[in-house]
Amino acid sequence: MPLNPWITLFSFLAIILPLLNPFVAFAVNQQGEALLLWKQSLNGPTEALSNWNPTDETPCGWLGITCNINKEVVELELRYLSLYGTVPTNLSSLVSLTKVVLSSTNLTGSVPREIAILHELNYLDLSDNALIGEIPSEICNLLKLQEIYLDSNQLEGSIPVQIGNLTSLKWLTLYDNQLNGEIPNTIGNLKNLQVIRVGKNKNLKGLIPREIRNCTELTQLGLAETSVSGQIPLEICNLLKLQEINFFSSQLEGSIPAQIGNLTSLKWLTLNDNQLNGEIPNTIGNLKNLQVIRVGQNKNLGGLIPREIGNCTELTILGLAKTSVWGFLPPSLGHLKKLKTIFAYTTLLSGQIPPELGDCTALQDIYLQNNSLTGSIPKEISGCRNLTYLLLNSNLINGKVPGELSHLVSLHFVNFSDNLIEGTLPFPVLPLHMVFFSISSNNFSGEIPSSICNLNFIKYLDFSHNHFSMIPPCLGNMSDYLIDLDLGNNNFQGTIPKFVKCNNLRSLKLTGNQLEGPMPHSLVNCKKLEILDFANNKVNDTFPHWLVNLPELQVLSLRSNNFHGSIGNHKTKFSFPNLRIIDLSHNMFHGHLPSNFFKYLTAMMNGNMDEGGLQYMGDDYYYDSVTIDIKGNYINVEKIQTLLTIIDISNNSFKGEIPKVIGNLGLLKGLNFSHNNLMGHIPISFRNLTNLECLDLSSNKLTGNIPIQLTDLTSLEILNLSKNHLVGLIPQGKQFNTFTSASYSGNLGLCGFPLTKTCGNDEGQQPPPAPTIQEDDFGFANGFHWKVVLLGYGCGFMFGLCMGYLVFSSEKPKYLLNIVYGEQRNKVRRLKNNAHGRIN
Structure with a gap:
């Protein structure tokens, strides 16, 4: 009787399987041993791998x-762990791996070539680590x-x-590395490629290979923050499945091809910078699925904004900032019901x-500052119920x-400054969550409504350069968030309000009003006040010694008021450790x-020299564009270094000798003691003021010689010692060879150069006259003309430019504090722009 074949098969398996078992078990154990060996090589805590138990089968x-x-x-998949080791290289027993994920695990070392033995691998993720070296070609x-x-x-x-x-x-994602060279044209062989992201490799250069036209499945193309150059190849416009193009901050040139309109699947188009x-x-109107378009920071990109953009009804972000687009904002923007943000600042729009912009009911952010827009603000904008940022300044x-x-009610940030807006403050009730509100440099008038005091979260409030007449008494009690x-520069009258809620106040400017009475002791x-400006008012008080209780004070301007009396004596306790600019002039x-x-x-002493690069006043809480008014010449200074240190006590009635201790203020840039009754000699200790650029001791009663040691002040650009009782030979050499007779008149x-009066035996020994400087350039009686400070012996051009008129003028209608925060014309021009400037 023949045997049943099934019985024969089962009998065979019953015999052979026990013999095979040890070999199967041995293979599995090898995999475990390889993984355990890798675990042992890790330098960081391995608690996350605590269940990797060597006793397991x-x-x-x-x-x-x-x-x-x-x-x-x-599959080996570990994410977001602190393993602190290298990528495993003992992979010979793990050749069945199809997926390796070791992202965000703090791995170092290189990408191992041994990965090339994993022939079944289809997924490799080693992103967000600290791997170095080259990409091994074996992976390919x-x-x-x-x-x-x-x-x-x-x-x-x-x-x-x-x-x-x-x-x-x-x-293929290789972004945020240090790759160089060019994108190989063999990329065109990858006909199944859907995503390529190689951005943020600044040394990756060359042209976009035209062979990319073969990657017909491509949906994402990312080359942002590279040095890829040349024109946008037309071949890209044939990749009809493209949804995202990101060429931000590269070196591309030429025009945006009209064929871009072929990419009807496109959702993101980022070409800025x-x-x-x-x-x-105008073919941009074909992109009905477009959600984001950013073409800003291409200064030569011009023309009109195509009205066809109204067809892009899915659009949420429109970025045109810092281009040369001109003309009107097209009314067709009103069709964009999903639009959330408009970046169109610093263009040529008019x-x-x-x-129709009010029809964009989803609109949250409007950035239209620094243009030439005219007309009034349309009331229809109130239809944008979610509006948070409204910047129309300049x-x-x-x-x-x-x-x-x-x-x-959602408005947080409003800037209408530097326009021609008039009338009273129109808001019966301001949105309670307002954080920034500026209407400076307009034609507003009337009273500031007391409802302003309900802004409990306000941080920045700027009403300067208008015609307001009354400060509500509640202003000093409005918000502990106020910074x-x-x-300044209004028509405010009456007394200065008391300040109660001001725990975070850093900058208080009341300059250029008609305020009277004493300074409020409140x-x-x-305690955090850094800038205090009461200049050009009618404040009647003695010197406020109690300001020593403000340890962070950096700028104090009491100029042009009715302050009187002495500022103290040798027993008075002064402590202004952070004070950098002092202006007590014209009192x-x-x-x-x-x-x-x-x-x-x-x-102001050498021991406090800032380290670690330039620092600026207010770096962490305001970002001003500073305008300096020098006899009608407006000069823009971006931000002011904390090393700008100035003392001005001119146009008072101080008497006695100049304290020698001033020579310890080695960081001092400007010193003005003019128009007082100071006596005695110029202190020899002034030789230590090696950073001094401007020195005015004119119109006093100083006697003795001009110390020869002052020739060591090689940064000195402007010197005025006129109208004193100084005698002897004028020192020669270095900066002193650049000063004209106006510096010493009266x-x-x-005697001696540059005066015509000689000192006995010095004839024929006069140094040559300073080139290009003319005595008429100075005009001390009416203040410096600003152009003189372009000349000089040494450094300090920017400061000299600012100080030529400001330090030495007897008029000084704007003066020193313009340097620190100027006309405040473009308050926070960059405050929000900085957050978005890289993406719009």
Whole structure:
């Protein structure tokens, strides 16, 4: 009787399987041993791998391990762990791996070439580590690879030309490394490629290879922050599945091709910060799925904004900032019901803001500052219920602000400064969550409504350069969040309000009003105050010694008021450790200058030299564009260094000798003691003021010689010692050879160059006259002409430019504090722009 074949098979298996078992078990154990060896090599805490137990028969139950039905390890996936080791290289027993993910695990070392033995691998993610070295070309032999993620490491070298071998590849992300060279044209072999992101490799250069036209499955193309150059190849416009193009901050030039309109699947188009020119093609209207368009920071990109953009009804972000687009904002923008943000600042736009913009009901951010927009603010904007940022500053907008804007309860940030807007403050109720509100440099008038005091979260408030007449008494009790309050250059009258809630106030400016009475002692509550400007008012008080309770004070301007009396004596305790700019000029102070006043100005001494690069006043809370008014000449200074240190006590009635301790203020840039009754000699200790650029001791009663040691002041650009009782030979050499006779006029006892009066035996020994400087350039009687400070012997051009008129003028209508915060014309021009400037 023949045997049943099934019985025969089962009998065979019953015999052979026990013999095979040890070999299967041995293979599984090898995989576990390889993983445990890698675990032991890690330098960081391995608690996350605590269930990697060597007593287990198989690693298939371990964290991050996935096995197939044959108990072979096919996936190793560990993310967001602090492993602190290298990528495993002992992979010979793990050849069944199809997926390796070790992202964000603090790995170092290089990408191991041993990965090339994993022939089944189709997914490799080593992103967000600290890997170095080159991308090994051996990886390009893994023909099953579909996804490679090596981004956010420190990889160097070029993209291997062999990348074209990976014909199964769909995702290739190499961004945020240090790759160089060019994108290989073999990229065109990857016909299944859907995503390529190689941006943020600044040394990656060359042209975009035209062979990319073969990548017909491509949906994302990212080359941002590279040095890729040339024109946008027309071949890209044939990749009809493209959804995202990101060429931000590269070196592309030429025009945006009209064929871009072929990419009807496109959702993101980011071309900002390149060198593009021409116009925005009207074919942009074909992109019905477009959500984001950013073409800003291409200064030569001009033309009109195409009205066809109204067809892009999915658009949420429109970025045109810092281009040369001109003409009107098209009314068709009103069709964009999903639009959230408009970046169109610093362009050549003109005309009125279209009322149709109010139809964009989802609009949250409007950035239209620094243009030439005219007309009034349309009341229809109140239809943008979610509006948070409204920046219209630095335009030619006129008329009145519509009261309907008070209905926009979500408004946080409003800047209407530097326009031609008139009328009273229109908001019966300001949105309670307002953080920034500036209407400076307009034609507003009337009273500031007391409702302003309900802004409990306000941080920046600027009403300067208007015609307001009354400060509400509640202003000093409005918000503990308030950082910057500027009420300068209005017609405010009455007394200065008391300040109660001012725990975070850093800058208080009341300059250029008609305020009277004493300084409010309540300012001692403002412990973080850094800038205090009461200049050009009618404040009647003695010197406020209690300001020593403000330890952060950096700028103090009491200029042109009715302050009187002495500023203290040798027993008075002064402590202004951070004070850098002091302006007490044009008051009625008298008495001696106490040495103690200058002794503790430690921020002006060499020992406090700022380190670690330039620092600026207000770096962490305001970003001003500073305008300096020098006899009608406006000069823009971006921000003011903390090393700008100035003392001005001119036009008072101080008497006695100049304290020698001033020579310790080694960081001092400007010193003006003119128009007082100071006596005695010029201190020899002034030789230590090696950073001094401007020195004015004119119109006093100083005697003796001009110390020869002052020739050591090689930074000195402007010197005025006129109208004193100085005698002897004028020192020669270095900077002193550049000063004209105007610096010494009115000192009958002085002789020598540049005066015509000789000193006995010095004829024929006069140094040559200073080139190009003319005596008429100075004009001390009416203040310096600003052009003189372009000349000189040494450094300090910017400061000299600012100080030529400001320090020495007897008129000084704007003066010193313009240097620190100027006309405040473009308050926070960059405050929000900085946050978005890189993406619009």
